Amino acid sequence: MINKLVIATANKHKLIEIQNIFKDSAKEILPMPSDIGEIIEDGNSFIENSLIKAKAVYNHTKLPSLADDSGICINALNGEPGIYSARYGGENLGYKEKMQMILDKLKNKNDRTAYFITSAVCVLDDNYYIALEGIVNGVIVESPKGFDGFGYDPIFKPNGYDITYAEMTLEQKNSMSHRAIAMNKMKEILYTINTFNHK
Secondary structure, three states: OOOEEEEOOOOHHHHHHHHHHOOOEOOEEEEOOHHHOOOOOOOOOHHHHHHHHHHHHHHHHOOOEEEEEEEEEEHHHOOOEHHHHHHOOOOOOOHHHHHHHHHHHOOOOOOOEEEEEEEEEEEOOOOOEEEEEEEEEEEEOOOOOOOOOOOOHHHEEEOOOOOOHHHOOHHHHHHHOHHHHHHHHHHHHHHHOOOOOEO
């Protein structure tokens, strides 16, 4: 049974979301060490990138490490930005500009359907890891809405809701988001195999 779990991300918003999802765990949820250096995510899929991050943090800490790679896939744009969501339009382009680029590309498109995906990987030891996904379908709205969340949240409205991710509270988003789906699945698997105990 493990007592600590390291979250393999340098993204403070993502860390807060994951810590919130795992808050009822009896284990210590730790941020990634600041001295680990840059992790090059050069995989060809969300799962590959998650595994790269989780393995790198596990090798550095020798503690069970949980990583995720997430992105938005827009059907009318052949799945773009996909695994390049964070780098879409260039490394130095901010999310406001990235979102505007997407909205410009969709101006003459009837299909605005899209989905957010999270691929999560938890490396438990040198020989064993768990990999799974969470997906939420929705549409790209015509202009950014909301001020909470991060990334592409202001332009994504999940199916069954009248508001974007960015208009939701953290509690609302963590009850249904792609990351919440993946992380709650992961949490239940960790409970099932007795690596975690409920408080």
